Amino acid sequence: MSATSASSGGLVQTFNRNKLSWVGIVLFMVLCLIAIFAPFVAPYGPIDQSVMTRMRPPSMEHLFGTDAFGRDQFSRAVYGARISLSVGVVSVFLGMSVGGLLGVLAGYFGKRIDTVIMRSMDVLLSFPTLITGIVIVALLGPSLTNVIVAITVTLIPKFARIARAPTLAVKERAYIEACRAMGFSHARIILFHIVPNILTEILVMASLWTANAIMIEAGFAFLGLGVRPPTPTWGGMIREGFEHIFQAPWMSIFPGLCILLAVLSLNLIGDGLRDALDPRLKQVRDMG
Amino acid sequence: MNVLDVDGLKKFFHTRVGAFGGKPVTVRAVDGVSFHIETGEAFGLVGESGCGKSTVGRAVLHLIPPDAGRVALHGQDLMQLDPAELRALRPSMQMIFQDPYSSLNPKQKVGAALAEPIRVHGRGSGPEAERIVADLLQEVGLPAEAANRYPHEFSGGQRQRIAIARALTLDPDLIIADEAVSALDVSIQAQILKLLSEIMQRRGLSFLFISHDLGVVRVFCKRLAVMYLGRIVESGPVGPVFDTPLHPYTQILRAASPIPDPSARTELVRLSGEIPSASNPPPGCHFHPRCPFATDLCRTVTPKTTEPVTGRHVACHLHDPAQADAMRATKPLAAKELYFP
Amino acid sequence: MTDTVLQVRNLTTSFYIGGEWHPAVRGVSFDLARDETLAIVGESGCGKSVTVMSIMRLLPEAGSRIEGEILLDGVPIGTDPEAMQKLRGDRMAMIFQEPMTALNPVLRVGFQVAEPLMQHRGLSREAAMEEAVRLLELVGIPSAKSRAREYPHQFSGGMRQRVMIAMALACEPEVLFADEPTTALDVTIQAQVLGLLEDLRHDKGMGLLLITHSMGVVAAVADRVAVMYAGAIVETGPVDKIFAGPVHPYTEGLLRSIPRPDRDAQDIYSIPGAVPSIDKMPKGCRFAPRCPLKINRCETVDPVLVEITPGHFAACLVRAGEPS
Structure with missing residues (x-):
């Protein structure tokens, strides 16, 4: 009894019980606000150079210190949040929409459509993320858009797989049969009766993969495959700091911490969503 | 005229048994079943699990396409219709399922679930649909506030009432009830049976009542057929067949x-x-x-x-x-x- | 009764829900004799399964509280978890509703039947396997020797339930608990399994506690019956007396609600309302809100079981009165 009520008790109540997921939400909101209002938050311009203040350690004037060009690392990290977070959010949103829809179609129609969609997804999945990224960036040239395209392409098959499995389960439920008996169209059944019932499971993965996408972007930037300098990104900052890791460790540590915070907040949100989804896990934890 | 005529209905499933493809197996789920249902009559279909009684129900509704035979609603052969014509006929036949927990969309409020088919089939919109929903809820013995709640807020018996209301939204002539009271406790089962017979009387509905419970069939149905492994072995009026x-x-x-x-x-x-x-x-x-x-x-x-x-x-x-x-x-x-x- | 094997006294099991303790079973007492079938009957949520799980101590420790006294052969049990572990499967055994989930799908059937013998009787593997084949024969599994080497998925539902029974019988228990043993089975198979249980109970002189929601099953096999409603026994007595003359209005309503295959339908009778949920139990008699005989006093006084004729008890202020 309690299991059924918990599973359908709504996200907000479950989130209320899991305090940590609220910490994650607040943290992520703060990061997003900082990114949106970067010009107001950052005390200096992200590419303003100053020969006088090169490689300064953190101080009240320069919270995160300065780099080899005397640029304020805090301001760069604030502007870098724009790139990192938008790459994460946009690529996951695109990957979720396209991949999720393909997965739902494959699961719902089955047979030939299922085979064609899922086999092509398997092909995409068989290339490692980094290789796919390198190929796409090499073909299209390094830019923000192309980084997003590269990450989206690697996310599509993952979302397709995640969406297909619950679709298979939901389509066997009697209310879908009832919809067919009432003469509803496939589009209506998919949009109004299948998608809402698998959305939570997809959102859990979306939050976790946003964290992943942020890290992948940082990896691309570290390898010089991402946005061109001098535009700041967290991954790019780590790479620039790497050359001076022994003289000026703060140059790499602070952007690293930013990535950590973003990933941590998204993982906390993902855990909260998962509790909302699978109340049995939650109950076991409460009991033990 | 009969509301439903079924003649030589067949439905075979083809699967494979064993690892790595395995050998093909044909399951003769329904193997030449014939019966008819008179207007205003409840017809029972009885048998043990795997006898094919549920498959008959779904094949009659064309939820799964039959392989052979004739299914005629009011004398019109459903097998001859194209998908659009079939969709137009769907409102005349509705289904009630066994498990009231899986037969309602958990993310949809009861009011929305009942109004949806009315709107989709252009039987009313806005306030008119709301009025129809309110009437239906009253007919199945639920308060009007039920429309604003989600299925999980209701007990099994109340959910079955909601499922019955949904089957009535399109004002059907025939309802296929697949073990509609089997999952319910005895006292709730009796309430639902009572509700179904009241609705049948009031609306002049016909029922194809699929059940494994001879007691329920004796109470609810006038005639019945007994199925064993895809075939009807005996049919007739309920009293004499059971006595x-x-x-x-x-x-x-x-x-x-x-x-x-x-x-x-x-x-x-x-x-x-x-x-x-x-x-x-x-x-x-x-x-x-x-x-x-x-x-x-x-x-x-x-x-x-x-x-x-x-x-x-x-x-x-x-x-x-x-x-x-x-x-x-x-x-x-x-x-x-x-x-x- | 000198032949009493199991005595349950004032069993109360509570669950911790929403920050409060709510009793799911309230003050349940009964005796079970050797070679006797006692049926506990009631609708879902009445506490019949929780009663058995409490006796067997199979409830999760966190969030549940068991009070009362349980005596096996006159000896109190249940307080020491290690001693209970030794009793379970040895002197007290249990059969579940769903034999597919109660059997381990990756172990051979014969081994699963032999396991309790190795655990409790210290038999060698060979001896236990030999005994397992004998048990499978006993429960009517054809060509038991070869089928013992098969896996549960190769058995049909009825055959799996027979395997469960063979497992439960391995150590010749004194008390057998059967929780809805035939609910998942077809009627013709149900009749076979009930027949088998009856034969075995008689041959082994076991006490059989049968949990069921079906009055038809009760009528077919039980000697005595206890009707539970909202966590308490509302009526108990010999089967023929209770079916012929139910005293509690709930028992009466339940019997009248059952659709019968053997007579033409009169009007369908139904008890109005629904079973109250565990955290919203009414005060006084818990059946009062649905009861046609309700008087004012029913809403304040919780009725206790009163003996009407020898062995026949009911808890109803109107029909059975109050203890003098």
């Missing part, structure tokens, strides 16, 4: 059905044998391996359906005058004594 069953399977089914009366307690049927799988049914009469009267004839020849009593049909060599001599000639090999009160 003096003709087919040996019906006799065993009836004897095994528990009766809430210890004074009628009898030796429990120590009938041995399992229900064979529909993927590999025995030749001849499907029931012969479990039948106490089985002869060599039963092992080889499929029995014809005869009408030994007016209005009652049975598919058994024992009741086929044409086979009387052959049946006498081949003595039952294992003449077990069948107990029947």
Whole structure:
């Protein structure tokens, strides 16, 4: 009894019980606000150079210190949040929409459509993320858009797989049969009766993969495959700091911490969503 | 005119058994089933799990396409219709399912679930749909506020009422109820049965009532058919079929059905044998391996359906005058004594 | 009764829900004799399964509280978890509703039947396997020797339930608990399994506690019956007396609601309302809100079981009165 009520008790109540997921939400909101209002938050311009203040350690004037060009690392990290977070959010949103829809179609129609969609997804999945990224960036040239395209392409098959499995389960439920008996169209059944019932499971993965996408972007930037300098990104900052890791460790540590915070907040949100989804896990934890 | 005519309905499933593809197996889920339902009548379809009774219900509704046979609603053959025509006819036939927990969309409020088919089929919009929903909720004995709540806020019995209301939204002529009261507790089951018979009376509805529970069928239905491994073995009016069953399977089914009366307690049927799988049914009469009267004839020849009593049909060599001599000639090999009160 | 094997006294089991303890079973007492079938009957949520799980101590420790006294052969049990572990499967055994989930799908059937013998009787593997084949024969599994080497998925539902029974019987228990043993089975198979249980109970002189929702099953096999409603026994007595003359209005309503295959339908009778949920139990008699005989006093006084004729008890202020 309690299991059924918990599973359908709504996200907000479950989130209320899991305090940590609220910490994650607040943290992520703060990061997003900082990114949106970067010009107001950052005390200096992200590419303003100053020969006088090169490689300064953190101080009240320069919270995160300065780099080899005397640029304020805090301001760069604030502007870098724009790139990192938008790459994460946009690529996951695109990957979720396209991949999720393909997965739902494959699961719902089955047979030939299922085979064609899922086999092509398997092909995409068989290339490692980094290789796919390198190929796409090499073909299209390094830019923000192309980084997003590269990450989206690697996310599509993952979302397709995640969406297909619950679709298979939901389509066997009697209310879908009832919809067919009432003469509803496939589009209506998919949009109004299948998608809402698998959305939570997809959102859990979306939050976790946003964290992943942020890290992948940082990896691309570290390898010089991402946005061109001098535009700041967290991954790019780590790479620039790497050359001076022994003289000026703060140059790499602070952007690293930013990535950590973003990933941590998204993982906390993902855990909260998962509790909302699978109340049995939650109950076991409460009991033990 | 009959609301539903089913003639020689067949539905086979093709699967593979075993690892790495395996060998193809044909499951003859429904193997030539014929019956009709008169307008305003509740017709029972009875049998044990795997006998194909649920498949009949779904094939009649064309939720799964039948392989052969004729399904006619008000004399119109559904097999001849194109998908658009079939969709236009769907409102006339609706279904009620066994499990009230899986038959409602958990993310949809009750009011929205009931209004959706009304809007989709252009039977009303906005306030008019709301009025229809309010009337339906009242008809199934739920308060009007129920429209603003989600299915999980209701008990099993109340959910079944919601499912009944949804089946009524399109004002159907025929309702296919697949084990509609089987998952409910006795006291709730009685309430739902009562509600269904009131609705049937008031709206002049017809029912195809699929159930494994002979008691429920006796209370709700006028006529019934008994299925065994994809075929109808006996059909007729409920009272006579249950009181003096003709087919040996019906006799065993009836004897095994528990009766809430210890004074009628009898030796429990120590009938041995399992229900064979529909993927590999025995030749001849499907029931012969479990039948106490089985002869060599039963092992080889499929029995014809005869009408030994007016209005009652049975598919058994024992009741086929044409086979009387052959049946006498081949003595039952294992003449077990069948107990029947 | 000298032949009493199991005594349950004032069993109360509570669950911690929403920050409060709510009793799911309230003050349940009964005796079970050797070679006797006692049926506990009631609708879902009445506490019949929780009663058995409490006796067997199979409830999760966190969030549940068991009070009362349980005596096996006159000896109190249940307080020491290790001693209970030794009793379970040995002197007290249990059969569940769903034999597919109660059997381990990756172990051979014969081994699973032999396991309790190795655990409790210290038999060698060979001896236990031999005994397992004998047990499978006993519960009517054809060609038991070869089937013992098969896996549960190769068995049909009825055959799996027979395997469960063989497992439960392995150590010749004194008390057998059967929780809805035939609910998942077809009627013809149900009749076979009930018949088998009855035969075995008689041969072994076991006490059989049968949990069921079906009055038809009760009528077919039980000697005595206890009707539970909202966590308490509302009526108990010999089967023929209760079916012929139910005293509690709930028992009466339940019997009248059952659709019978053996007579033509009169009007469908139904008890109005629904079973109250565990955290919203009414005060006084818990059946009062649905009861046609309700008087004012029913809303304040919780009725206790009163003996009407020898062995026949009911808890109803109107029909059975109050203890003098």
